[in-house]
Amino acid sequence: MGIIPAVSxxxxxxxxxxxxxxxxxxxxxxxxxxRSWVVVGKxxxxxxxxxxxxxPGSEGQSKTLLAxxxxxxxxxRVIPHFDPLYRIEGEPARTAxxxxxxxxxxxxxxxxxxxxxxxxxxxxxxxxxxxxxxxxFALRIDDLKRDARFKYVTxxxxxxxxxxxxxxxxxxxxxxxxxxxxxxxxxxxAAREWYQQRERCxxxxxxxxxxxxxxxxxxxxxxxxxxxxxxSRVPYETWIIGLSHNSRFEIPDPSASRVDLASLLGxxxxxxxxxxxxYHLVVHTSPNETQTRGELSGFWRSVNDDYHWHIEILPxxxxxxxxxxxKETYFNSLAPESAAATLRGFDSG
Amino acid sequence: MGIIPAVSxxxxxxxxxxxxxxxxxxxxxxxxxxRSWVVVGKxxxxxxxxxxxxxPGSEGQSKTLLAxxxxxxxxxRVIPHFDPLYRIEGEPARTAxxxxxxxxxxxxxxxxxxxxxxxxxxxxxxxxxxxxxxxxFALRIDDLKRDARFKYVTxxxxxxxxxxxxxxxxxxxxxxxxxxxxxxxxxxxAAREWYQQRERCxxxxxxxxxxxxxxxxxxxxxxxxxxxxxxSRVPYETWIIGLSHNSRFEIPDPSASRVDLASLLGxxxxxxxxxxxxYHLVVHTSPNETQTRGELSGFWRSVNDDYHWHIEILPxxxxxxxxxxxKETYFNSLAPESAAATLRGFDSG
Numbered sequence: 001m002g003i004i005p006a007v008s009x010x011x012x013x014x015x016x017x018x019x020x021x022x023x024x025x026x027x028x029x030x031x032x033x034x035r036s037w038v039v040v041g042k043x044x045x046x047x048x049x050x051x052x053x054x055x056p057g058s059e060g061q062s063k064t065l066l067a068x069x070x071x072x073x074x075x076x077r078v079i080p081h082f083d084p085l086y087r088i089e090g091e092p093a094r095t096a097x098x099x100x101x102x103x104x105x106x107x108x109x110x111x112x113x114x115x116x117x118x119x120x121x122x123x124x125x126x127x128x129x130x131x132x133x134x135x136x137f138a139l140r141i142d143d144l145k146r147d148a149r150f151k152y153v154t155x156x157x158x159x160x161x162x163x164x165x166x167x168x169x170x171x172x173x174x175x176x177x178x179x180x181x182x183x184x185x186x187x188x189x190a191a192r193e194w195y196q197q198r199e200r201c202x203x204x205x206x207x208x209x210x211x212x213x214x215x216x217x218x219x220x221x222x223x224x225x226x227x228x229x230x231x232s233r234v235p236y237e238t239w240i241i242g243l244s245h246n247s248r249f250e251i252p253d254p255s256a257s258r259v260d261l262a263s264l265l266g267x268x269x270x271x272x273x274x275x276x277x278x279y280h281l282v283v284h285t286s287p288n289e290t291q292t293r294g295e296l297s298g299f300w301r302s303v304n305d306d307y308h309w310h311i312e313i314l315p316x317x318x319x320x321x322x323x324x325x326x327k328e329t330y331f332n333s334l335a336p337e338s339a340a341a342t343l344r345g346f347d348s349g
Numbered sequence: 350m351g352i353i354p355a356v357s358x359x360x361x362x363x364x365x366x367x368x369x370x371x372x373x374x375x376x377x378x379x380x381x382x383x384r385s386w387v388v389v390g391k392x393x394x395x396x397x398x399x400x401x402x403x404x405p406g407s408e409g410q411s412k413t414l415l416a417x418x419x420x421x422x423x424x425x426r427v428i429p430h431f432d433p434l435y436r437i438e439g440e441p442a443r444t445a446x447x448x449x450x451x452x453x454x455x456x457x458x459x460x461x462x463x464x465x466x467x468x469x470x471x472x473x474x475x476x477x478x479x480x481x482x483x484x485x486f487a488l489r490i491d492d493l494k495r496d497a498r499f500k501y502v503t504x505x506x507x508x509x510x511x512x513x514x515x516x517x518x519x520x521x522x523x524x525x526x527x528x529x530x531x532x533x534x535x536x537x538x539a540a541r542e543w544y545q546q547r548e549r550c551x552x553x554x555x556x557x558x559x560x561x562x563x564x565x566x567x568x569x570x571x572x573x574x575x576x577x578x579x580x581s582r583v584p585y586e587t588w589i590i591g592l593s594h595n596s597r598f599e600i601p602d603p604s605a606s607r608v609d610l611a612s613l614l615g616x617x618x619x620x621x622x623x624x625x626x627x628y629h630l631v632v633h634t635s636p637n638e639t640q641t642r643g644e645l646s647g648f649w650r651s652v653n654d655d656y657h658w659h660i661e662i663l664p665x666x667x668x669x670x671x672x673x674x675x676k677e678t679y680f681n682s683l684a685p686e687s688a689a690a691t692l693r694g695f696d697s698g
Contacts, residue, residue, distance in 0.1 A: 029580040030580060031580035031582075032579070033551065037580075038581065040581065040683075040684050098562070190381070190382050190384060209448055230449045231387040231389065232389065233387060336389065
């Protein structure tokens with residue numbers, strides 16, 4: 001259960017538009033200082049005890065948005081989130097509250113059930129099984145990007161209780177937003193500025209330097225590279241990226257095979273889980289282009305030139321001391337060169 | 350101890366400039382995508398068992414940078430950090446590593462011992478004791494801002510093991526940086542843009558709306574306001590801000606008394622600790638102006654017009670589910686109106 005505060009109305013100061021039911025409020029609010037959007041006011045529903053809602057046999061509890069492989073018993077199944085952060089119906093209705101901005105919580109929030117097996121983790125799956133999970137990622141992103149209301153679609157995975165996973169049954173989540181999340185917007189803007197100055201993709205430049213220096217590489221397979229980024233925010237942060245320029249995760253690259261990507265992801269995860277009990281994984285793909293023109297500076301040009309999809313994996317290895325807790329400055333106790341060397345040294349595939 | 354990886358050199362791919370001692374590397378690195386600076390490569394020293402190094406009797410272990418009150422046994426003492434993230438000597442020496450940027454770890458890193466009493470928390474202190482702690486904050490910020498190498502000086506406090514506190518003895522930390530931390534830079538830029546459009550301070554506008562609406566106010570005292578911000582990132586996030594425009598925390602406002610600020614901070618903390626076992630507190634003050642011209646867009650003008658100091662307190666109330674774990678989008682399960690109502694309802698001062 002979420003925290004339900006005891007509202008003491010007798011201490012409420014006088015003022016206009018007091019809403020006694022503020023606790024029921026659920027909306028997107030924009031921080032006027034940092035311009036990030038915050039989902040506020042949602043009471044978390046009780047964690048359902050009893051049967052796992054993601055296991056075979058519970059299909060009646062939810063609509064199937066996608067099942068793979070087609071025409072056979074599902075191995076990967078996509079369903080609407082049971083307690084979604086966003087509602088799929090309606091328009092975002094951006095309005096002001098005085099100097100502040102708010103939007104209705106319109107968006108998509110789905111769960112990708114990655115396996116029928118309640119206890120099988122993504123790291124334990126075969127290359128073929130992981131490939132099917134990645135195909136589900138791509139199909140859902142592609143489908144949701146066709147909805148003109150959405151500016152950004154992504155897939156993320158919280159693995160392990162320390163990462164805040166909602167069910168122990170292996171799953172990822174798909175989110176489609178009516179705004180571009182702040183970190184992604186900075187990423188898009190930085191990539192655009194780099195391109196405008198150099199006519200090169202910053203991610204391609206990173207790939208090139210990582211390949212040349214070698215010391216932060218974890219593994220390489222087919223057209224894909226896994227490496228610990230130069231300014232890793234946490235120990236063992238690992239990115240997976242295509243060697244060929246491609247802005248869209250969901251569009252297969254003709255020069256690379258998704259089975260290589262799946263195999264590389266499996267190899268990386270099997271190494272990371274030896275070090276960290278939990279991790280976050282986020283797919284960074286291009287935004288829904290026709291919806292984001294206003295938010296990117298400079299003349300209009302397709303992000304396909306200057307953006308490059310990648311997967312970011314952030315292991316959770318424990319509390320970090322001596323830094324700002326709120327990440328105003330990151331402090332990472334382990335150099336990515338050391339992290340990559342350790343990860344390369346593991347023989348787990 | 351930090352994690353010491355087993356570096357397996359036989360798996361190291363060939364490449365230029367491999368440094369075998371990468372694990373000893375300690376430097377600032379800039380993320381080329383988001384442009385945040387990350388301190389990497391520091392091995393954490395073992396947590397000293399035995400006598401508390403902050404208690405009276407351990408003065409011989411460290412130099413005293415400031416002791417209050419002057420000329421009497423200290424009640425508040427400022428010392429260099431035992432295992433600093435930054436070194437006070439030298440120049441930052443910004444250099445390139447290929448396409449990446451790095452700097453030497455030049456800066457100040459100090460510990461403010463807030464009381465002689467090993468078990469007394471800031472929330473438990475009298476108004477007079479808290480006032481002395483705030484005076485120490487101000488004196489150290491003012492002193493370090495006189496050093497032309499530093500672009501930004503701040504004080505933060507990690508209270509409670511969940512916040513990553515380093516010693517149980519009540520303390521804060523002072524950090525002076527050769528860069529402006531990313532969140533602060535965005536804050537400065539947003540405040541400047543707001544001012545350029547409206548010729549008003551965004552923080553003054555926030556204070557004005559909060560006073561008018563009332564529903565997010567926690568308490569008010571003298572010239573100071575405590576409120577839960579509209580787009581609170583975590584449940585019970587609380588800011589303390591001066592009603593009068595003033596960009597510099599360290600310069601006393603003639604229209605307000607620091608004892609009122611101390612009293613208000615004590616009242617807020619006594620309420621928050623009833624809800625959350627730990628919190629982060631960060632003082633946001635103006636940057637070292639002469640050092641930051643290049644990083645603020647637009648024509649040069651003093652930040653004194655468009656910035657406004659404030660204290661941000663982020664309670665740690667537990668794991669947050671169903672959002673991006675890495676804060677690409679914040680999800681706060683409790684509306685700030687409800688948080689403020691609960692905090693107002695507590696009778697703890």
